[in-house]
Amino acid sequence: MLAEKGVDYEDRPLDFARFEQHDETFLALNPDGMVPVLVVDGRPLTETAYILHFLEERFPEPRLDGATPRERYRTHWWDKYVEGHLAPALAVVAGSRGAPAEAAAGVKRLPLERRALWTKALEDGFTTDEVSSAQTALGRAVDQFESALAETPWLGGAAFGLADILAFPHAERLAELAEVPLGARTQRWLEEVRRRPSVAMVMSRRSQGRAFALGPEAPRWG
Amino acid sequence: MLEVYTWEPNANSGKPLLCLKEKQVDFTYHYIDMGKREQHSEEYKKINPQGTIPTVVHDGFVMTESTPANEYIDDAFDGPSLRPSDPYWRWRMRQVMRYMDNIVCPALAMVASNQLAPPNFQKMSEEERRRELDKIPTPERRKTWEMLMFNTTPRSDIEESKRRIDVAIKRFDALLKDRPYLAGETFSLADIDVMATFYGLPLNSGFEVDAEATPHLWHWLKRCHARPGIQAAFGLGRGFITKRAADVRAALGVETIVAETVA
Numbered sequence: 001m002l003a004e005k006g007v008d009y010e011d012r013p014l015d016f017a018r019f020e021q022h023d024e025t026f027l028a029l030n031p032d033g034m035v036p037v038l039v040v041d042g043r044p045l046t047e048t049a050y051i052l053h054f055l056e057e058r059f060p061e062p063r064l065d066g067a068t069p070r071e072r073y074r075t076h077w078w079d080k081y082v083e084g085h086l087a088p089a090l091a092v093v094a095g096s097r098g099a100p101a102e103a104a105a106g107v108k109r110l111p112l113e114r115r116a117l118w119t120k121a122l123e124d125g126f127t128t129d130e131v132s133s134a135q136t137a138l139g140r141a142v143d144q145f146e147s148a149l150a151e152t153p154w155l156g157g158a159a160f161g162l163a164d165i166l167a168f169p170h171a172e173r174l175a176e177l178a179e180v181p182l183g184a185r186t187q188r189w190l191e192e193v194r195r196r197p198s199v200a201m202v203m204s205r206r207s208q209g210r211a212f213a214l215g216p217e218a219p220r221w222g
Numbered sequence: 223m224l225e226v227y228t229w230e231p232n233a234n235s236g237k238p239l240l241c242l243k244e245k246q247v248d249f250t251y252h253y254i255d256m257g258k259r260e261q262h263s264e265e266y267k268k269i270n271p272q273g274t275i276p277t278v279v280h281d282g283f284v285m286t287e288s289t290p291a292n293e294y295i296d297d298a299f300d301g302p303s304l305r306p307s308d309p310y311w312r313w314r315m316r317q318v319m320r321y322m323d324n325i326v327c328p329a330l331a332m333v334a335s336n337q338l339a340p341p342n343f344q345k346m347s348e349e350e351r352r353r354e355l356d357k358i359p360t361p362e363r364r365k366t367w368e369m370l371m372f373n374t375t376p377r378s379d380i381e382e383s384k385r386r387i388d389v390a391i392k393r394f395d396a397l398l399k400d401r402p403y404l405a406g407e408t409f410s411l412a413d414i415d416v417m418a419t420f421y422g423l424p425l426n427s428g429f430e431v432d433a434e435a436t437p438h439l440w441h442w443l444k445r446c447h448a449r450p451g452i453q454a455a456f457g458l459g460r461g462f463i464t465k466r467a468a469d470v471r472a473a474l475g476v477e478t479i480v481a482e483t484v485a
Contacts, residue, residue, distance in 0.1 A: 043310065050316040057309035069298035070283055076290035084324060113325060113386070136361060220379065221328035221335075221366055 001052050001165050003198035005059045016211030022106025032114050033106070034216070049079035052162050064161040071157035078155050078163040082170050086141050088218035090170065092134035093177045095121030100212055117217045138178040145171060146183030154189075160196065168193045224249040227269060228276035229256040230463040231455050233327060236418040237288040238276050238295065239458055244414060244451035245301040251458060262357040273359045289319050292411050304411050315405035318397075318412040326390045327419055329383035333428070336380055340373040384428070391429060391436060394420075398438035402445060409449070417446050421456070422466050424473050444474045453480040 002009050014020040014035060022033045029037045029044040038045045038054070045051050056065045066072040099121035107118040120126050145167075148155055156163035171190055175182050182190070193199055226242070226249050229235040235256070242249050254260045254275050262273045270277040270286050278285040280298065285291040296304040306312050343351060351371045358364040369375040394416065397404055404412040423431040424443060433440045446452055447470060456467035457480060471478055 040310070045310075045313050047317055047320055050313050050320065053316060054309050054313040057312060069294055072297055073283075073285060073290050073294040076293050077285075077287055080287050080290060080323070083320075112382075133361060133365075216324065219324055219328040220383070221332035 001055050001064070001162070003201055004062070004064060004165070004196075005055060007055070007059050011205075016213055019103050019106045021213070022103070022109055024109065027109055031111055033110050034114075035213075047083075049083055049166055052166060053079075056162060064165070066156045066161060066163075067158065071161075074152075075156040075161065075163045078167055081144070082167050083216065084219065085137065086167075086170050086174070087215035089134040089137035089141070090173050090177055091117060091215035092126060092130055092218070093138065094173075094212075095214055096124075096126040096131045096134075098122075098124060099214070103212065113217065117214055121214060135179055138174060139180050141174055142178055142180050142182055142186070145174075145186040145189070149183075149185040149189050160193075164189075164193055168199070223279075223281060225252060225279045226250070226276060227252040227254050227266065227279070229254050229261075230459040230461075231418070231467070232459075232463045233331065233419045234288045235275050236455065236463075237415060238278050238291055240414045240418055240452060240455040241292045241295050241304065241411065243455040243458075244304060244409070244449070245295055245299055246451070247295065247299045247301055253460065259354060259357070262354070262359075267359065271359060273357070273363070289323055289411075289415070292414065296411065304409070304414070306405050306408055306410055308406070311406040311410075315410045315412040318404050319415045321390070321393075322415050322419065325386055329386040329390075330419055332375065332383045333380060333387065335370055336373075336375050339370045343371040343373070346371075387429060391423070391431060391439060394442075395436040395439040398442045403442070409446075413442075413446055417452060421447070422470055424470055425466065440474075443470075444476055447471050447474055447476045448479075450480050453478065 014026065020026060021035055026037075027033055029039065030046045032046070034046065036048060036051060038051045040054075040058075045054055053065065056063075066075045095117060099118065101122070103118065104122055107115055107122065110118065145155075152158060154160050154164050155167055168190070171182070171186065175190070194203070224242075224247065226238050228238065228251070231239045239251070254266060256275070260266055261270075261275045267273050269279070269284070272286055274286060276288055276291070278288075278291040278295070280294075285294060293305075306315060346354075355364055355368055355371065358367055394404065401407060403409050404416060420443070423429055424440075430436070431439060431443075447467075453467075453471075457464055459467075468478060
């Protein structure tokens with residue numbers, strides 16, 4: 001988003017391999033131990049989607065949250081779908097495959113709301129039912145991307161924008177973790193997102209090797 | 223044309239009603255009777271296949287998520303602005319709404335529905351309950367309703383939900399210490415979101431919300447309940463929610479200034 005807006009920033013990468021996101025220094029910025037955190041004039045902002053909306057409103061050019069109220073509703077709809085529904089399902093499927101034992105020390109520092117998911121991942125505490133429900137949700141997400149991209153070329157509407165930026169890394173995880181393959185339109189969309197200079201630049205800086213991280217917990221009721 | 227399909231001015235169901243009354247936008251209210259589980263009827267699922275309420279329809283554009291729908295209402299219509307102009311406070315507004323959507327509302331819904339619903343379902347035969355469950359389109363919601371209908375919600379989950387609500391009450395009280403509203407100096411969608419769910423807390427003996435324990439939250443409840451838009455929205459109900467809001471105003475010492483319209 002910052003690259004798309006052409007805004008200067010200081011990058012402070014965390015070492016996920018040693019669970020630096022659960023160190024006290026980082027927890028002082030975000031007690032939930034979740035990345036990213038954007039520090040603006042000393043104030044830490046959390047929640048990826050809302051960091052992106054903050055950047056949109058602070059740096060309005062070029063506009064990335066949709067050209068009309070309907071496109072902006074779709075963008076907010078994707079915020080909620082990706083972070084409230086897709087990310088928790090991805091976390092259950094990823095977590096059910098186990099978490100590295102080195103994570104245990106830092107997890108103790110997390111609030112109860114966050115600790116539950118990590119504890120399950122560390123101790124293989126997911127029920128078959130939880131994992132199969134999460135897989136069902138991933139299957140539906142594959143359909144969701146495909147049907148949305150049948151209506152409009154980008155997730156938010158006519159132009160590339162905030163919804164694409166937000167959903168892209170989750171869609172990549174979806175391709176890895178879902179039992180069904182992504183649809184043709186979704187694969188084409190992923191390719192187009194990867195080809196954008198901003199995305200290519202950020203991806204080239206990404207560290208090699210696989211780090212283990214867990215997304216948010218699913219809503220527990222309703 | 224703007225249409226709202228929803229139940230009472232309560233929790234998620236009430237969010238678009240509170241928002242539209244504050245925004246002073248006219249709309250058609252289609253009452254969906256949750257007591258009769260009308261949200262799972264074939265007729266309603268034609269409008270919203272998810273079988274959830276509320277649904278907001280503007281000139282054929284269907285919106286089924288209440289938090290994004292409230293952003294849309296503020297975005298698309300003229301009227302008093304319900305989002306702060308400063309990007310930082312807008313971020314705060316959304317962070318409060320996300321916390322409500324993900325943590326607080328599910329916790330309060332779990333506690334409240336487990337108090338109210340299971341006794342009603344005991345009167346129904348198992349076969350009848352299964353038939354009702356089959357009408358629910360999404361597996362997540364079917365699971366929740368199954369726990370309600372057969373009274374199998376784990377007690378430890380309900381206790382954890384109560385703890386989460388206690389934490390939220392303290393967190394909001396702290397946020398309101400230096401500012402009149404949850405997203406700073408002006409009333410916003412965050413206040414609408416929290417009011418829709420927390421409006422009745424002064425009368426709920428299960429939680430400690432009063433002038434001594436949570437003074438900042440208490441004064442915020444008074445400020446919000448005194449607003450004509452909020453009073454008009456709570457006046458839209460058909461029965462006990464509207465009465466409850468009036469009882470809360472009496473408990474808070476807030477004058478009723480908007481005449482209630484009986485739907």
